[in-house]
Structures are given as structure tokens and as C-alpha cells.
Amino acid sequence: MTGGLTIGQAAAFVEVTIKTVRHYHRLGLVAEPERDGSGYRRYRSADLLRLVQVRTLATAGVPLAEIGDLLEADPEPFAAALDDVARRLTERIEHLIARRDTLHRLTGGDRLLLPDRACAVLERLTDLGFDPDYVATQREALVLARALIPEIFDGFLTRLEHSLDDPGYVELTKRAVEAASWDPDDPRIEELASLLTHKLLGDRALLSMPPRSRSDTAARYGAVNHHREDRAPAVARLNALIETNLRAAGIDVPYQ
Missing domain, CATH: 1.20.5 (Single alpha-helices involved in coiled-coils or other helix-helix interfaces)
Structure with a gap:
């Protein structure tokens, strides 16, 4: 190669940028050619071969720090x-x-944070005619339950699945949703709490409670079971009554 190539020509021939060639020089992967009489570095066939080898390995994913040793x-x-x-x-x-x-x-929305089984429960709630806001709250509660008390998550889903197969429980749950608009002292809340407790106790085996092995178990459980209660005082009272009834029946509901 008479006269050799300029760095720009060499870079173009090898299909890299001039900046890349200079970076190879700084790393010692390609030796800088000697300058000619006019002060320009001229790249010859051996230099081009080395540039091709380095570029090929780099393009294949070999870290630049390893290419020098690899070529030797x-x-x-x-x-x-x-x-x-x-x-x-x-x-x-x-x-x-x-x-x-x-x-x-x-x-896919829910499926990023919840397994397909949980998403199916949410879809079932929608199919059963539950208000979208209620479904959204249940979605959030499921996400919290999976993250905070994963040890009972599957059992929690099982109870929900069984509950949604019970028309009586579905109707009571819809009444509980309506209760969000009631006055907290409405006497219907105590009656509804009693009916829901009776339904829950119908199959005690499905009432999964978190183990007391952690000092913050009650806080974790409370964050899930009392999610968004601050927006509905009547629902907060309803849940508190249900928990009191369950404890009275021997269910070890954690105190928040």
C-alpha cells in the first residue's frame, strides 16, 4: 500500500469512526503508525488488519479490555x-x-404485578358487576398482600375464589360496597358485619392468617386488610366489627 492511508481513510475502510480508531490507540489495542515526512500518520495493510481484528471482536461482544490479550x-x-x-x-x-x-x-397492566390467578379473580369481580372503584381497590390490596404477606397470598386467593362461587357472599359483599356511603353509626353495619362473619366462619380452613413470626406482622396485615379505609369510615367500622367477631370465634386476627 504505497504511501499508506490517513486515519480518516483507514476508519472508513474498516467501517468505524476516527474517534473509535483513536480510542483503540489509547487502549493500546492498535499501535499508532509512524508519521511520514509531512507529519501525518499513515496506515498500512498491517494496521488495517489489526483494526479489522479489533473491530470484529468488539462487535461480537468481546470487552475491549480483553481484546489485546485475546489477539496475542x-x-x-x-x-x-x-x-x-x-x-x-x-x-x-x-x-x-x-x-x-x-x-x-x-x-397487560395487572399481570406485571400479579399472577394470572389473581388477575382471574379481578376479572371475575368485574363479571359479577362490582363497581370499578371496588375492583381497583381489590387490585391494590392484592398487590399489597403479595408484597407484604406472601406466605398467605395463595390461601387468600383460594378464599376469594370460593367466596365468589357463593351467590350469598357476593350479595353481602355488594352490600358492604354500598356501606361506604352509610353513616358510620348506621345500625345496618352491625347486622352486615354479623352476616359476613357467619359467611367467613362457614369454612374456617380458608381463613388464612399470617404467622406471628415477625414483629411487624400486625402492621403488614393491617396495611392490606384496612387498605383505603381512611376514605370510608363506615367501611372501617364494618371491618373492625368483623375482626372483633372473628377473634371472638377463636380466629387469630392480628391487632394493628
Whole structure:
């Protein structure tokens, strides 16, 4: 190659930028050519070959910090090093695929934070005619339950599934939703609390309570069971009465 190439020509031939070539020089991956009589560095075929080798390995995912040693390695360690790079690339690909799948799940709303089984319960509430605000509150409570008391989450879902199969319980729950607009001292609240307690005690095995192994168990349970009560004093009283009735029946409901 008579005269050699300028850095701009060399970069264009190898399909990288001039900045990239200079970066390779700074890292010691490609030696800087000697300057000619006019003061310009001229890249010859050997320089271009080295640039192609470095660019190819970098494009394949080999970290720049490893390329220098890799190019000086014998065939056997070279192959082993490439296998290691391939393994790491596979791990990165799997990680990126997982992140992509998470982004796709974002478009599915609930399914990012809740398992399909919980989403089916929420869909069932909608199908049964529950108010959208109530469904939204239950969605939030399920997210909290899964995060704060995961040890009883499956049992909690099982109770919900069984409850939604009981028309009587569904009707009482709809009355409880209506109770949000009642006065907290409305005498109907005590009656409704008694009826709901009776339904809950109909199958004690489904009343999953969190173990007392943590000092903050009551706070965790309360954050879930009393979610959004501050917006509806009548519902807060209804839940408090139900918890009192359950404790009286021997159910170990944590005190908040």
C-alpha cells in the first residue's frame, strides 16, 4: 500500500469512526503508525488488519479490555476465551429478553404485578358487576398482600375464589360496597358485619392468617386488610366489627 492511508481513510475502510480508531490507540489495542515526512500518520495493510481484528471482536461482544490479550493468545486459549465470551453474551441476551418481556407485560397492566390467578379473580369481580372503584381497590390490596404477606397470598386467593362461587357472599359483599356511603353509626353495619362473619366462619380452613413470626406482622396485615379505609369510615367500622367477631370465634386476627 504505497504511501499508506490517513486515519480518516483507514476508519472508513474498516467501517468505524476516527474517534473509535483513536480510542483503540489509547487502549493500546492498535499501535499508532509512524508519521511520514509531512507529519501525518499513515496506515498500512498491517494496521488495517489489526483494526479489522479489533473491530470484529468488539462487535461480537468481546470487552475491549480483553481484546489485546485475546489477539496475542495461542489457538487453544483463544478458543476458550471466545467460549467464555459467548457464555456471557448468552447470559446478557437472556437478561435482555427478560427485560423485554417485562416491558411487554406492562401493556397487560395487572399481570406485571400479579399472577394470572389473581388477575382471574379481578376479572371475575368485574363479571359479577362490582363497581370499578371496588375492583381497583381489590387490585391494590392484592398487590399489597403479595408484597407484604406472601406466605398467605395463595390461601387468600383460594378464599376469594370460593367466596365468589357463593351467590350469598357476593350479595353481602355488594352490600358492604354500598356501606361506604352509610353513616358510620348506621345500625345496618352491625347486622352486615354479623352476616359476613357467619359467611367467613362457614369454612374456617380458608381463613388464612399470617404467622406471628415477625414483629411487624400486625402492621403488614393491617396495611392490606384496612387498605383505603381512611376514605370510608363506615367501611372501617364494618371491618373492625368483623375482626372483633372473628377473634371472638377463636380466629387469630392480628391487632394493628
